[in-house]
Amino acid sequence: MAILSSGLLVAALLLALPPAFADRALAQQRPLTFIVGAGAGSVFDNYTRTLAGHIGRHLPDRPHVVVRNMVGGGGSVAAEYLYRTARPDGRTVGNWAGGLIHKQIFGSKEVKLDTRRFAWVGAITTLHPVCVLTRASGIGDLPAWAAAKKPVKLGVGGRNDAAATMSRVFGAALGLPIKIIDGYKGPVNARLAAAKQEVQGSCWYWQAVKKAWQKMLAARSGKVVLQAMTRPHPDLPSVPNALDLAQSQDARFLIMYGVHDPAKIARAYSLPPGTPDERVAVLRKAFADTVADPSFVADANSLGLEIRPLDGAEIEKTVSGLFKLSPKRIVQLRKVLFPEEPGGDDRTP
Numbered sequence: 001m002a003i004l005s006s007g008l009l010v011a012a013l014l015l016a017l018p019p020a021f022a023d024r025a026l027a028q029q030r031p032l033t034f035i036v037g038a039g040a041g042s043v044f045d046n047y048t049r050t051l052a053g054h055i056g057r058h059l060p061d062r063p064h065v066v067v068r069n070m071v072g073g074g075g076s077v078a079a080e081y082l083y084r085t086a087r088p089d090g091r092t093v094g095n096w097a098g099g100l101i102h103k104q105i106f107g108s109k110e111v112k113l114d115t116r117r118f119a120w121v122g123a124i125t126t127l128h129p130v131c132v133l134t135r136a137s138g139i140g141d142l143p144a145w146a147a148a149k150k151p152v153k154l155g156v157g158g159r160n161d162a163a164a165t166m167s168r169v170f171g172a173a174l175g176l177p178i179k180i181i182d183g184y185k186g187p188v189n190a191r192l193a194a195a196k197q198e199v200q201g202s203c204w205y206w207q208a209v210k211k212a213w214q215k216m217l218a219a220r221s222g223k224v225v226l227q228a229m230t231r232p233h234p235d236l237p238s239v240p241n242a243l244d245l246a247q248s249q250d251a252r253f254l255i256m257y258g259v260h261d262p263a264k265i266a267r268a269y270s271l272p273p274g275t276p277d278e279r280v281a282v283l284r285k286a287f288a289d290t291v292a293d294p295s296f297v298a299d300a301n302s303l304g305l306e307i308r309p310l311d312g313a314e315i316e317k318t319v320s321g322l323f324k325l326s327p328k329r330i331v332q333l334r335k336v337l338f339p340e341e342p343g344g345d346d347r348t349p
Contacts, residue, residue: 030091031064032056034269037078037096039071044267047124047305048095051287054296058286063091076100076110079270083113088272090279093121098265099162105322106334116323117273119280120315122287124300125207125308127263128233129166129242131226132209133201134194134216141225142174142240151179155190155199158182162262163190165337167203169258170226170242172336173251187212194222205263206233207306228259250332257325258333261318268315284312 034052038044045067052065070078075096086092104111137152139145145152156163159182171178181199184190190202191212202209206227216222227233228242242259246252269287271280290296291309300307325333 030089031066032059033092034065034067035078035082035086035092035094035096036067036069037071037075037094038069040069044095044097045069046303047267047300050296050300050303050305051124051290053299054293055286055290058289058293059282073110074099076112079115080113082118082270082272086272088274088276090271090275090283092272093283094118094270094272095267096270098262098268101265101319101322102262102337105325105330106338114273116319119271119273119275120312120319121269121271121280121283122291122312123264123266123268123310123315124291125267125306126229126310127266128206128308129203129228129259129263130206130209130224130233130236130239131167131170131201131203132213132217132222132224134197135221135223136197137200139200139225140223142176142245145176145225146174148177151177152201153179153181153199155184155193155202156180156182157185157189159340160338162266163187163202163204165262166228166259168336168339169254170203170228173254173258174226174242174245191216191222206235210235211304228255229263230260253329254333254336257322257329258337261322264310264318265315268310269312280312287312 032055034048036045036048049067052067056062056065070081078094078096079100082092082094082096100111101115104115131154133139133145133152139148139152154163154167156167158164159180164180164182167178167180170176184193184199184202187202187204187208190199190204193199194201195216201222206224209224210217213222217224224236224239226242227236227239230243232239232241242255243252246255271283288309288311291307297307
């Protein structure tokens with residue numbers, strides 16, 4: 001009865017408020033919900049649940065925070081929900097794979113939404129592409145790789161996964177002979193294949209490589225020979241950076257838009273189209289405060305989650321830049337990333 005009376009009192013007070021204030025009060029009663037486009041226990045899920053445990057303290061109304069998993073379509077199910085169903089009131093935040101943005105740019109008919117319309121909160125970490133080769137390959141540095149008489153076999157999961165596309169970019173931009181060997185799902189399987197000398201190495205993200213290849217790297221039977229991001233990773237201060245090695249504007253273009261940008265937006269958090277600017281600003285600040293919070297950092301570190309944040313404004317700039325590419329540049333990029341796919345529509349969206 002006490003609970004019922006309390007609820008009736010709240011309802012009565014809301015009815016007594018002017019409509020604008022009543023709407024705001026009702027919104028504040030709703031939880032902050034994170035929609036994760038991957039399953040429980042995934043990297044996306046682990047990052048988001050850690051974030052959800054802390055971000056409420058950094059929001060003015062200290063909302064209850066919940067996490068919902070919406071699996072399917074490589075993140076498209078979660079993105080579609082955010083785009084078409086979620087209220088644009090700053091109470092729903094999505095975490096889905098940024099690869100959908102590239103698919104839209106390349107004119108994929110699989111993408112049924114306009115990713116330009118999302119608002120961006122930030123990313124807890126940017127991914128860091130690297131290439132690691134085995135000692136058995138006989139290749140210990142980039143000059144030796146470039147001079148190799150036979151293509152270097154690189155293990156990837158699928159013909160068009162991130163490992164495959166970044167490998168193609170490095171080959172095209174830096175003149176590295178490569179041969180893609182698919183069927184090795186994830187860096188662990190690629191490392192096992194390398195140990196058996198089925199392949200000679202792999203290009204993947206350092207966050208995964210340093211775990212999967214830990215023993216081989218420690219034993220020096222594996223070596224990181226290349227990294228690709230604007231700045232070197234703190235773990236890899238002396239490893240050559242792809243952008244520094246690019247000899248032409250075309251090579252720099254392929255590395256920046258084919259490797260750097262996908263790595264930056266891969267795990268970004270977004271808001272439904274139409275979310276008011278003031279709510280975007282509030283959530284961006286709360287996000288920034290949370291990823292700098294020592295208690296959040298401690299929890300993330302205990303789970304082995306790397307913190308290398310990127311703010312929402314930078315993600316927005318990155319996405320906007322991708323959509324400003326000329327049709328000629330889009331065709332050039334697509335031919336390197338997905339050479340076996342049909343040409344499709346060469347126009348920008």
